[in-house]
Amino acid sequence: xxxxxxxxxxxxxxxxxxxxxxxxxxxxxxxxxxxxxxxxxxxxxxxxxxxxxxxxxxxxxxxxxxxxxxxxxxxxxxxxxxxxxxxxxxxxxxxxxxxxxxxxxxxxxxxxxxxxxxxxxxxxxxxxxxxxxxxxxxxxxxxxxxxxxxxxxxxxxxxxxxxxx
Numbered sequence: 502x503x504x505x506x507x508x509x510x511x512x513x514x515x516x517x518x519x520x521x522x523x524x525x526x527x528x529x530x531x532x533x534x535x536x537x538x539x540x541x542x543x544x545x546x547x548x549x550x551x552x553x554x555x556x557x558x559x560x561x562x563x564x565x566x567x568x569x570x571x572x573x574x575x576x577x578x579x580x581x582x583x584x585x586x587x588x589x590x591x592x593x594x595x596x597x598x599x600x601x602x603x604x605x606x607x608x609x610x611x612x613x614x615x616x617x618x619x620x621x622x623x624x625x626x627x628x629x630x631x632x633x634x635x636x637x638x639x640x641x642x643x644x645x646x647x648x649x650x651x652x653x654x655x656x657x658x659x660x661x662x663x664x665x666x
Contacts, residue, residue, distance in 0.1 A: 508532045523552040527567050539574050546571035565594035569601045576608050584608045599629040606638060615642050631662050 512529035519525065530545030546567050553564045572587035588605035591598055606621030622639040625632045640655035 505532050505536050509536070521552055521555070523549040523567070524563065526552060527563070527570075530567075531570060534570065534574060539578055543571065543574045543578075546574065565591040565598055565601065568594065569598065569604060572601070572608070573604050576604065576611065581608055581612050597628055599625040599632050599635070602628070603632060603635050603638070606635070610638065610642070615645075618642065630658075633659050633662050636662075 509529065509532050512525055512532060515522070515525045516529065526545045526549035530542045530549060533539075533542035533545055549567045550564065550571070553567065568587045568591035572584045572591065575581070575584035575587060585605065585608055588601055588608060591601040592605070595601070602621040602625040606618045606625065609615075609618035609621060619639060619642050622635040622642075625635040626639070636655040636658045640652045640659075643649075643652040643655060
């Protein structure tokens with residue numbers, strides 16, 4: 502609902518009441534990220550991971566999501582190696598996490614490794630054939646490589662997915 506200041510206040514209250522709950526730090530980190538405060542988001546994602554790891558018997562897909570979001574913060578800050586490490590962690594925890602492959606693909610593309618970028622976009626599409634952003638990014642790579650038929654196929658997949666949504 503884009504009520505980020507209210508959400509931030511609510512997460513602060515929740516953390517004051519139960520400071521060991523990783524989900525509150527995760528939520529506050531996402532809110533900080535949406536507000537553009539990447540430093541605060543990174544600190545909250547670190548706390549979410551720290552508190553999650555205390556529950557070693559319950560490492561779940563939620564932790565994969567936190568690593569994925571932290572990878573995005575690292576990527577936006579130009580910390581590509583950290584972004585790749587967190588992307589790898591997210592994928593290790595949840596090998597069927599299409600968004601993690603997509604975001605790692607963005608990082609590889611920014612590093613200039615279009616082969617690994619393309620691989621990650623393709624894996625994201627294999628996992629979720631409706632992953633529009635992966636088709637879009639992959640089509641740009643195809644276009645730069647003058648693979649116009651493949652570019653066209655990815656663009657057609659994007660158009661087809663819009664009619665489904």
